[in-house]
Amino acid sequence: RAKHDGRGRTCLFNPELAATLLDRIALETDLRRACANQAIEVAYQPILDARTGRFTGAEALLRWTCETRGEVPPNVFVPVIEELGLIGTIGEMVLERACAAAASWPDHLGVSINVSPLQFGGGTLLATIASTLQRTGLAPHRLQIEITESALLADDTLVLQTLEALRASGLSIALDDFGTGYSSLSYLHRFPIDCIKIDRSFVTRLPHDTGSASIVRAICDLGTSLGLKIAAEGIETEPQRQFIVDHGCSHMQGYRFSRPLDAQAIAALFATSRGSKVAA
Ligand code: C2E
Ligand code: MG
Ligand code: MG
Ligand code: MG
Secondary structure, three states, rough: OOOOOOOOOOOOHHHHHHHHHHHHHHHHHHHHHHHHHEEEEEEEEEEEOOOOOOOEEEEEEEEEEEEOOOOEEEHHHHHHHHHOOOEEHHHHHHHHHHHHHOOOOOOOEEEEEOOOHHOOOOOHHHHHHHHHHHHOOHHHHHEEEEEHHHHHHOOOHHHHHHHHHHHOOOOOOEEEEEEOOOOOOOOHOOOOOEEEEEEHHHOOOOOOOHHHHHHHHHHHHHHOOOOOEEEOOOOOOOOHHHHHOOOOOOOOOOOOOOEEEHHHHHHHHHHHOOOOOOOO
């Protein structure tokens, strides 16, 4: 966090800064090793139809349990993986595992994966996804990719063309963390978006916080009038579930229904609850 506040400024040795840098280097070393040793894993959190309470699929989420640090949250390690230039490799690993997992679930269930804005950069995303679908035998309509507004900010034709080609090949596209970024309304018709995911920070404060309630209501109205699916993430309580159902959300996800599960556990859950109602 060095500041350029004046020429000729002498920088004295700062022990706190040095410690921060050393921590960071140690984290990078651990992460490189974890990536190389395939110690990064994928968990799956069920997504449900808000109206029927039936499972519609799951979101794939990266998990890293470090030998020395314990479980490190993806909000901490994904940005480092991006900076290390490893997100392409890790992204392909998630895609491969998630498609293979979903191909073993009942046909009506899909999988949603988070795609980093950096993964659009190489120009190979489309081909990678197509070959992974083919290899795993997963039908394209069972795969959804989640992008954040930062992927759209670049606004280059590459992102737009990639999204349009993905959509044309049968995938669906969700705009993740909606409401936290720029939330430019023009994105919603400029880009081929099928679903908006309302960020957990708003859902968490439902139903009592009037500000969050107004924002969620506005997002639901907007999404409904544009004919989009609307997913609410981070549902933990019955009043939160009731609120989002009453306001027209189509999908829901949260600890109220299930935490993220490992591949075996989610396969077992999906196998035993074929079409059955788990919440309503
Ligand atoms: P996200 O895509 O918005 O994922 C939703 C996050 O909300 C997940 O956190 C999930 O575990 C958490 N969550 C869901 N329901 C609840 C709930 O009821 N209560 C609480 N407290 N949390 C809930 P997680 O797994 O820690 O992931 C954080 C973020 O890391 C993700 O946010 C996503 O932006 C990023 N991420 C995770 N996996 C990947 C990946 O494979 N690729 C990329 N590029 N990013 C990833
Ligand atoms: Mg997501
Ligand atoms: Mg999200
Ligand atoms: Mg989020």
